[in-house]
Amino acid sequence: MTQTDPEWFQTSVAALTQHQTLRVWSVIVTLFGDLALGTDSRVSGALMSRILEPAGLRPEAIRVALHRLRGEGWITSQRRGRTSHYALTRFGVEQSEAASPRIYSRAQPALTTCHVAVLPPMSQADRTEAETPLLEAGYSALGSGVYFGTVAPPENPDLFCIGAFADDMHLPGWLRNQLGTPSRIAAYRQLEAALDLVAEQLPKTGLTPLQTASLRVLIVHDWRRVLLSHADLPDSFFPDNWPGGRCRAKVMDLLDRLPRPALDLLEEDLTRQAA
Amino acid sequence: MTQTDPEWFQTSVAALTQHQTLRVWSVIVTLFGDLALGTDSRVSGALMSRILEPAGLRPEAIRVALHRLRGEGWITSQRRGRTSHYALTRFGVEQSEAASPRIYSRAQPALTTCHVAVLPPMSQADRTEAETPLLEAGYSALGSGVYFGTVAPPENPDLFCIGAFADDMHLPGWLRNQLGTPSRIAAYRQLEAALDLVAEQLPKTGLTPLQTASLRVLIVHDWRRVLLSHADLPDSFFPDNWPGGRCRAKVMDLLDRLPRPALDLLEEDLTRQAA
Numbered sequence: 001m002t003q004t005d006p007e008w009f010q011t012s013v014a015a016l017t018q019h020q021t022l023r024v025w026s027v028i029v030t031l032f033g034d035l036a037l038g039t040d041s042r043v044s045g046a047l048m049s050r051i052l053e054p055a056g057l058r059p060e061a062i063r064v065a066l067h068r069l070r071g072e073g074w075i076t077s078q079r080r081g082r083t084s085h086y087a088l089t090r091f092g093v094e095q096s097e098a099a100s101p102r103i104y105s106r107a108q109p110a111l112t113t114c115h116v117a118v119l120p121p122m123s124q125a126d127r128t129e130a131e132t133p134l135l136e137a138g139y140s141a142l143g144s145g146v147y148f149g150t151v152a153p154p155e156n157p158d159l160f161c162i163g164a165f166a167d168d169m170h171l172p173g174w175l176r177n178q179l180g181t182p183s184r185i186a187a188y189r190q191l192e193a194a195l196d197l198v199a200e201q202l203p204k205t206g207l208t209p210l211q212t213a214s215l216r217v218l219i220v221h222d223w224r225r226v227l228l229s230h231a232d233l234p235d236s237f238f239p240d241n242w243p244g245g246r247c248r249a250k251v252m253d254l255l256d257r258l259p260r261p262a263l264d265l266l267e268e269d270l271t272r273q274a275a
Numbered sequence: 276m277t278q279t280d281p282e283w284f285q286t287s288v289a290a291l292t293q294h295q296t297l298r299v300w301s302v303i304v305t306l307f308g309d310l311a312l313g314t315d316s317r318v319s320g321a322l323m324s325r326i327l328e329p330a331g332l333r334p335e336a337i338r339v340a341l342h343r344l345r346g347e348g349w350i351t352s353q354r355r356g357r358t359s360h361y362a363l364t365r366f367g368v369e370q371s372e373a374a375s376p377r378i379y380s381r382a383q384p385a386l387t388t389c390h391v392a393v394l395p396p397m398s399q400a401d402r403t404e405a406e407t408p409l410l411e412a413g414y415s416a417l418g419s420g421v422y423f424g425t426v427a428p429p430e431n432p433d434l435f436c437i438g439a440f441a442d443d444m445h446l447p448g449w450l451r452n453q454l455g456t457p458s459r460i461a462a463y464r465q466l467e468a469a470l471d472l473v474a475e476q477l478p479k480t481g482l483t484p485l486q487t488a489s490l491r492v493l494i495v496h497d498w499r500r501v502l503l504s505h506a507d508l509p510d511s512f513f514p515d516n517w518p519g520g521r522c523r524a525k526v527m528d529l530l531d532r533l534p535r536p537a538l539d540l541l542e543e544d545l546t547r548q549a550a
Binding site: 119163 | 389390391393394395396417418419420421432433434435436437438439444445446447449450
């Protein structure tokens with residue numbers, strides 16, 4: 001947080017970051033996905049630092065994360081004079097584009113194919129290991145060794161999986177509670193409180209492109225983190241009073257009030273501030 | 276067993292009955308289904324006793340079972356002179372006809388719709404109670420609170436069920452072992468040994484209609500008991516070397532060698548023997 005940021009901005013950033021330790025590489029992925037989604041969309045290291053600095057991310061941590069993302073094939077870097085510029089690779093663009101529809105959709109997901117995956121009887125320790133790829137693929141445990149997901153399960157020759165279109169499926173209350181667990185509801189509630197605060201504090205005019213970018217990245221990152229922690233399902237699959245739909249509406253409202261700034265505008269803003 | 280029955284017959288009946296305590300009402304249901312499947316197909320009490328006597332079923336036990344079957348709406352009785360005659364009701368015919376295709380089919384079942392049903396997390400004691408209707412509907416436990424079946428599950432608002440056509444479904448070995456449990460394999464092996472013995476002992480000619488009827492009822496009853504203890508699935512759903520298909524072929528071979536005797540022929544045979 002720089003001294004020159006106004007109080008409303010500092011309060012908003014604090015609200016959006018207070019309940020979590022930001023994973024730097026994940027925030028950078030969000031930044032590219034939101035502001036620079038294309039192999040030609042180059043972001044200077046200085047701009048990246050400036051956008052992420054209000055959230056408390058230090059340039060060293062950003063450099064480490066960029067190194068890792070380059071190693072994993074997500075980004076490329078190019079040196080121009082004294083500064084490096086970064087862009088998504090084709091792979092990075094594909095990964096971001098795969099997540100985008102879910103993150104930026106204004107509507108709840110349509111009915112989908114549901115899968116129930118069953119592991120063989122095994123010890124608790126073996127099951128903890130065997131279920132990890134399922135949970136990482138967005139599956140939710142329904143009981144011991146039984147999982148519910150909306151995508152084809154990860155390859156495992158011991159897994160029995162049955163999938164069907166979710167039309168007309170009876171969804172008992174306990175199932176909806178397993179899909180929308182209390183901890184997921186709590187995460188949405190925290191996000192909602194932060195979104196409400198930002199919405200209240202946000203001035204109608206006078207934001208700099210850099211302030212807009214910082215807020216967008218943090219809002220999308222928080223939304224993405226909570227959203228991608230559970231299966232992509234219509235609200236009817238979750239408990240009554242599920243906050244998912246409300247949060248979606250509030251995220252989209254804020255993003256509408258914070259129109260995506262073009263990269264050249266951001267670099268200009270940066271130069272102006274440095275001058 | 277009457278003194279006048281030949282040894283091959285006594286040995287065959289012993290082989291078909293040695294591994295179980297026959298449930299009289301269930302044997303009577305088999306008898307109607309095999310020999311008198313129609314509301315006009317009347318069986319005298321005397322004939323029924325004579326067919327079931329070799330298996331060790333006493334007239335008193337038969338009377339009690341007939342009383343129960345009448346009370347449950349399966350059969351009606353009609354008195355003609357000194358003897359009562361029994362026939363299936365419309366309901367009894369429907370119940371028998373529902374089971375017949377599976378029992379008398381010469382081929383393994385076609386691919387079918389599979390259902391996985393999941394009970395909510397609960398104590399072992401509650402689960403034992405909650406799963407009873409599922410097991411009675413032919414569902415097999417895949418794990419704690421997870422069941423596999425081929426028919427729609429019994430009504431239970433707490434049950435989550437997903438069903439899909441079994442085409443292309445990956446069937447891991449442990450699943451096939453849960454569907455074809457060792458105790459089911461053992462039951463088939465015992466049946467197969469009895470069928471082999473009967474096939475070996477059965478004379479080419481000279482059987483009375485009553486002997487034929489007794490053997491048919493016991494063979495169908497044994498087959499039905501083992502067959503209906505598991506879900507109606509193609510052999511590919513069961514462990515390698517599953518004896519189901521072999522037993523089916525042996526049952527059908529024996530029934531071909533023991534053509535179903537008409538009821539009037541049986542009543543005549545009875546009168547002749549009594550004379």
